[in-house]
Amino acid sequence: KQEVTQIPAALSVPEGENLVLNCSFTDSAIYNLQWFRQDPGKGLTSLLLIQSSQREQTSGRLNASLDKSSGRSTLYIAASQPGDSATYLCALNYGGSQGNLIFGKGTKLSVKP
């Protein structure tokens, strides 16, 4: 059974630091992987989607990598800002065309001014 783990559960950094959030999974047979951001009491905002054939995706200050063989994905945030404070979730599409996702519990990021 596919399991998704995100470490650390919470992270606090000063503004301007570069940081890495980790996502690990137990079964490498994934279709794709998506990183989301969730603000308190809100829905999820999609950040980056990596297909299983890709190794990384970039959007602005965000870079997500995928290593299926080791069961890992990382989300790199450059030059962090207080507005980056949120919970970051990774989700695996294990269902292929069904598109059903399994989510990690998330990493709660706090960027201090």
Next chain:
Amino acid sequence: EADIYQTPRYLVIGTGKKITLECSQTMGHDKMYWYQQDPGMELHLIHYSYGVNSTEKGDLSSESTVSRIRTEHFPLTLESARPSHTSQYLCASSPSPGELFFGEGSRLTVL
């Protein structure tokens, strides 16, 4: 920009009431999903639909039901709400496998 809307955003009701959480999307996506999320916990899939008149149960057992009469609407209904149903319910739609757009969520509290 995703156009998917959920109402109500917040709902506090008494035990035994029937409630319907609405979800609408204007993107013409065939696939839609309902997830349940307890505070600090991961999302769990409770229902999904591949199109009109198609509904399936998700990985997490739920006493709720859904319907898909129109492409743009995917309402979720609880016939008799209980305190154990207190949670956040998130609706999503998908243009391609694994790519989801979420609504803002409906936070339900059952007293």
